[in-house]
Amino acid sequence: MFDVTKYRDETKGVNNVLHFNNAGASLPPDIVHNTMVQHLEREREIGGYEAKAEAAQRLDQFYPEVAKLIGAKPAEIAFIENATRAWDMAFYSLPLKAGDEIITIEAEYASNYLAYLQAAKHKGVIIKVAPNDASGQVDVAALEKLITKHTKLISITHVPSQGGLINPAAEVGKIAKAHGILYLLDACQSVGQLKIDVNEIGCDMLSATGRKFLRGPRGTGFLYVREELANRLEPVFIDLHTAEWQDGNIYELAKGAIRFENWECFFAGKLGLIEAAKYANSIGSQNIANQNAMLSDYLRKSLAKINGVHLADLGVNKSAIVTFYKDGISPELCHAKLRAQNINVSVSPSSYARLDLGSRKIDSLIRSSIHYYNTEEEIETFCKAVTEL
Numbered sequence: 001m002f003d004v005t006k007y008r009d010e011t012k013g014v015n016n017v018l019h020f021n022n023a024g025a026s027l028p029p030d031i032v033h034n035t036m037v038q039h040l041e042r043e044r045e046i047g048g049y050e051a052k053a054e055a056a057q058r059l060d061q062f063y064p065e066v067a068k069l070i071g072a073k074p075a076e077i078a079f080i081e082n083a084t085r086a087w088d089m090a091f092y093s094l095p096l097k098a099g100d101e102i103i104t105i106e107a108e109y110a111s112n113y114l115a116y117l118q119a120a121k122h123k124g125v126i127i128k129v130a131p132n133d134a135s136g137q138v139d140v141a142a143l144e145k146l147i148t149k150h151t152k153l154i155s156i157t158h159v160p161s162q163g164g165l166i167n168p169a170a171e172v173g174k175i176a177k178a179h180g181i182l183y184l185l186d187a188c189q190s191v192g193q194l195k196i197d198v199n200e201i202g203c204d205m206l207s208a209t210g211r212k213f214l215r216g217p218r219g220t221g222f223l224y225v226r227e228e229l230a231n232r233l234e235p236v237f238i239d240l241h242t243a244e245w246q247d248g249n250i251y252e253l254a255k256g257a258i259r260f261e262n263w264e265c266f267f268a269g270k271l272g273l274i275e276a277a278k279y280a281n282s283i284g285s286q287n288i289a290n291q292n293a294m295l296s297d298y299l300r301k302s303l304a305k306i307n308g309v310h311l312a313d314l315g316v317n318k319s320a321i322v323t324f325y326k327d328g329i330s331p332e333l334c335h336a337k338l339r340a341q342n343i344n345v346s347v348s349p350s351s352y353a354r355l356d357l358g359s360r361k362i363d364s365l366i367r368s369s370i371h372y373y374n375t376e377e378e379i380e381t382f383c384k385a386v387t388e389l
Helices: 004-009 030-046 048-054 056-060 062-070 083-091 110-123 140-145 169-179 267-283 285-304 331-339 354-358 376-388
Strands: 077-080 101-105 126-130 151-157 182-186 205-209 221-225 243-247 250-253 309-311 321-326 346-349 364-369
Touching: 030 048, 030 267, 048 056, 048 267, 056 062, 056 267, 062 077, 062 267, 077 083, 083 110, 083 182, 083 205, 083 221, 101 110, 110 126, 110 151, 110 354, 140 169, 151 169, 169 182, 267 285, 285 309, 285 321, 285 376, 321 331, 331 346, 331 364, 331 376
Parallel strands: 101 126, 101 151, 151 182, 182 205
Antiparallel strands: 077 221, 205 221, 243 250, 309 321, 321 364, 346 364
16 A cells, blocks of 8 residues: 555645646655754754764765665765756766767757757767657667767666656667667656666666655755766866865876765755655655556546647656646646646746657647655546636
């Protein structure tokens, strides 16, 4: 039995809103909020450095707790201020040069694709886009055919922000490994929602955020880098936390993924993220994934019954992100009217995924995203509100 009542009792926000915007930022469990507030109070009472020293042993729990969440080693985890910067630290640290090829996908997130464009402009790298298969997910066989001796990186988004698709990350990982190509996975929308094991997926690098399905604080995230790779990459920038100035013109980088961190960070947020990871680990990633699959299936089936509503999710396997639009009302106005009823959703504009939404001639979508603490009753309330728009 999945104890939804317990998780709702431990989430104050469910008393105030019907929250279907977990792909934007989930409602945090009370323990996450309380932990952050308590640390901020200690900073106010005794000073920031002193509060950090007092919490040193608790802060050290970050690495094993997050590693447990994704099947990694503690030395392969770095605390980063958000998923975008975590992804950037991985991508921009790769020694790409003119003529090197990056293979990505049609559903790639805009921030990542902008980085590819920048690398193409300033370094002369070549961007290749693997097409979708008939279901709308990346065509794995077609992706493999794009590989040449110049291919240095395969970089994809696991669960696109603009739709309910789950890309076949493990199948892509097998191809990357078979050809000896580095594999970077944007798991911003999948960590905390799905069962993630970096060894099963086969990725060399993975970026994630705290604020979405992991139910952690905003301004937190993490980066996974396979240990052997981490120890031979030179981060795009370093400081005295990630490297030691030994003598004269000599410096030595820290071992493991910690070399991608900064000395200064949001320590209250880091403590909150530890609690979020503990919370998810205590429930179990597979249990969370099963509950999300059940709820999102119910939401899709319920929305499909509403006159004028068009579901927009692609792929064989679908996530807890459910996108749609309704005849006669723009997604932006739909969002505003629902918000006026204390119902939270968001809007995905085509600028967030031009290759995907642009090719489908979709200007924007309503993005509803459930999580395991939501209920079937909330789905029924939500669909009633959508019907009446």
